Amino acid sequence: MQPHDFFLVLLLILLFARIFSELFYRFALPPVLGELFAGIVLGPSLLGWVSPNATIKLLAEIGIILLLFDVGIETNINRLKESGKDAAIVAFGGFVIPFLLGAWTAYTLFGLSLVVALFVGGTITATSIGITVRVLNDLKKGQSREGEIVLGAAVIDDVLGVILLAILYEFSKSGSVDLVNTGKVFLFIALFFLFAPVAAKLMAMLIQKYDAHNERPGLIPTAIFSLVLFFAYLAHKVGAPEIIGGFAAGLALSRRFFLPFGIAVRENQAFAAKIEQQIRPIVYLFTPIFFVTVGLSVDLGEIAWEKPHVWIFGGTILLVAIAGKMLLPFMLRTLSLKKRLIVGLSMIPRGEVGLIFAEIGRIGNVFDNETYAALILVIILTTLLPPFLIKLAYEYENEKGTEP
Secondary structure, three states: OOHHHHHHHHHHHHHHHHHHHHHHHHOOOOHHHHHHHHHHHHOOOOOOOOOOOHHHHHHHHHHHHHHHHHHHHHOOHHHHHHOHHHHHHHHHHHHHHHHHHHHHHHHHHOOOOHHHHHHHHHHOOOOOHHHHHHHHHHOOOOOOHHHHHHHHHHHHHHHHHHHHHHHHHHHHHHOOOOHHHHHHHHHHHHHHHHHHHHHHHHHHHHHHHHHOOOOOOOHHHHHHHHHHHHHHHHHHHOOOOHHHHHHHHHHHOOOOOOOHHHOOOOOOHHHHHHHHHHHHHHHHHHHHHHHHHHHHOOOHHHOOOOOHHHHHHHHHHHHHHHHHHHOHHHHOOOOOHHHHHHHHHHOOOOHHHHHHHHHHHHHOOOOOHHHHHHHHHHHHHHHHHHHHHHHHHHHHHHHHOOOO
């Protein structure tokens, strides 16, 4: 792609994202759906003007990293820790149950091979943390009790998803799994979670000290943006998703962050607010690219709409994918019934993570065309329906009054 062609593509992505998000907002629909729809319109499903090439995907990756950084800045670490038990229950239940149910359904009811069945289960285990977080933020519920449970669960879910993907990919190639390598990845990720926020906090203190004596503008956005990218790089090197690095950096720069083991760092509220103010325009610029790219990655023309198997298999897996994510949240006794419903709905979107699983399965010749098409249909529906349902659940709750 020539530079001038890329400029036009980027122009179309940003312009269509803004137009459709505004339209959806005016019709009282989640704006993130407008950005997803912009990708469907621009991509191979409709107009075919834009394809998600490597450069666009890279910008999209920066967008989701920055979104999680922004979420990390706003997160109250103490409240997140209080939600830890509930978040862990939702995460592990929402990871294990869809995987086992999906694999069992594909293997037993539809007679697929073990490798294919495991990949089907893996595809529906994922939760798209970006879509979930964006919907709750749009509804101004990101810092609610249920929002913090969803955030904690989605972060855990993302880490488990990456480990599972590595295991399944290795299994599909060699027919066996190296537990030592898997254990190393898990250990590196745990160490990253332990030390990354501390290191980011120390770096932020250096930036703050230098900023106090710097007369030229632009230091904070440049330094913080570089810091976020650095921690995304580190996360990737230890085997974790890059977005976890962005979240760790944001968490470390939060106004409410404390080092582990109870050692408090003196907080500077003004500096934390300054970071948020100066970095947020960059977040608003890049994050729509990510959601448009998710829409671009979907090709509705690949779905064999005329084949009954696609609808029967796809419909069955869709029910399994929804039920698997909803089951454990309904057992959370610390939340009202409506809040449990919202937590369950928030864990359903598969988005880009499900697409990655499906694409690896297709490229590795694990899926045939009909199975792949059915899974794409499941990913589309689990991505597009929950934002509507979450919004309806909150509107119904507001009409009935706030529940405990």
